[in-house]
Amino acid sequence: MMKFVKSMAGAALLSGAVMASTWAGEIDSIAILTPEEGTDFGWNQQGIESAKAAGEATGVEVIVAQGLGYGDVRPTLRELAEEGAGLLIAHASGYNTSAPEIAEELGVPVAVVDTPSARTEGLIADYTLSGHEGAYLAGRLAAKMTRSKAVGIVVSGEPPSWNSQSAGFAEGVRDEDPEVDITYAVIGPAAYSDAAGGKRVTESVIAAGADIIFGQGNGSSFGMIQAVATATAADGGEVWFIDVIGDKSSVAEDVLLSSVIWDITPVYTAMIEDIRSDTYGTKTYAIGLADDSVRLLKTDAIPDDVWAEIEEIRANIVSGELTVEPIFEATKVRALMTDVSE
Incomplete structure (x- = not known):
């Protein structure tokens, strides 16, 4: 029997090979599956920490299955269902085929990403989230602070969530200063953990x-940070890094300009409540600036006057005076860039 990390939140785990049920109102435990370890200060860690926080808020136990890779996770999904998990959160786009299959096979609710078409009432929910509003602010920040009038976007793939942030960043740069060039580079089709590739492409x-890099990469972002930390800009000055989802201040303080921080806790909490109210699989979940589930990280590298301007732009977005629409298609994202490379 595979062992999983369990976070207790006041509910006992069902013992033995008891299959999870989909009865409305009955959910004692949930499970989250991640391809990488929850130590990346990004997608994997935020998913795990948010699931634990949602479990604490709703009184359910959380089982964490991490470092599973990007291969076939059907056996793990089945085992977690047998352990009693009443919701399986498949926290990777690579799981968006196997998880719905297991949901249909076992009748266990699952949550997938990047697959809105899979949504099935009572059984399958999609949470294709978008931090595009925060990325727009990051683009405005980058355009204000670049010395070379050139910024870069480096991505580990082109899933919808990355695409919407790349587009939001590019639009923010353009709105702030149309003269700033944007180089867009893709490490690979699914190079999420490729730190060596992240370093090479960022260089x-x-x-x-x-002189400013907006990086989206999970594990590969550590390679991006290495490249930024050892580089010198064309003018002899420093190069800055803008991260996504988590806060890498503790490991990249010298080069971290900001980060588009995500908090997925409200989404997972809503999923648990939807199962209890028998509305699971009927809603679209979102994160954004209005409730701080998306926010831009303030670091000491950002001058106070610049930050005040960013805060004013944020207020305009929250009030509706300024609208930033998500763009999920890779072809449309690429069309926004000055230069594209793979």
């Missing part, structure tokens, strides 16, 4: 003139 973007 090439910096060599092209960028």
Whole structure:
């Protein structure tokens, strides 16, 4: 029997090979599956921490299955269902085929990403989240602070969540200063954990003139940070890094300009409540600036006057005076860039 990390939140785990039920109102435990360890200060860690927080808020136990890779997770999904999990959160786009299959097979509610079409009442929910509003602010910040009038976007793939942030960042740069060039580089089709590739591609973007890098990469972001930390901009000054989802201040303080921080806790909490109210699989989940489930990280590297301007832009978005629409299609994202490379 595979062992999983369990977070207790006041509910006992069902013992033995008891299959989870989909009866409305009955949910004692949930499970989250992540491809990488929850130590990346990003997608995997935020997913795990948010699931634990949602479990604490709703009084359910949380089972964590991490570091599973991007292969076939059907056996793990089945085992977690047998352990009694009443909701399986498949926290990777690579799981969006196997998880719905297991949901249909066992009748256990699952949550998937990047697959809105899979949504099935009572059984399958999609949480294709978008931090585009925060990324827009990051683009405005980058355009205000670049010295070279050149910034870069480095991504570990082109899933919808990354695409919407890339587009939001590019639109923010353009709205702030249309003269700033944007180099867009893709490490690979699914290079989420490729730190070596992240370093190599980021170095090439910096060599092209960028002095600020907006990186989206999970594990590969550590390679991006290495490249930024050892690089010198064309003018002899520093290169800055803008991260996504988590706060890497503790490991990248010298090069971290900001981060588009996500908090998925409200989403997972809503999923548990939807199962209890028999409305699971009928809603679209979102994060955004209005409730601080998306926010831009303030670091000491950002001058106070610049931050005040960013805060004013944020207020305009929250009030509806300024609208930032998500763009999920990779082809439309690429069309926003000055230069594209893979």
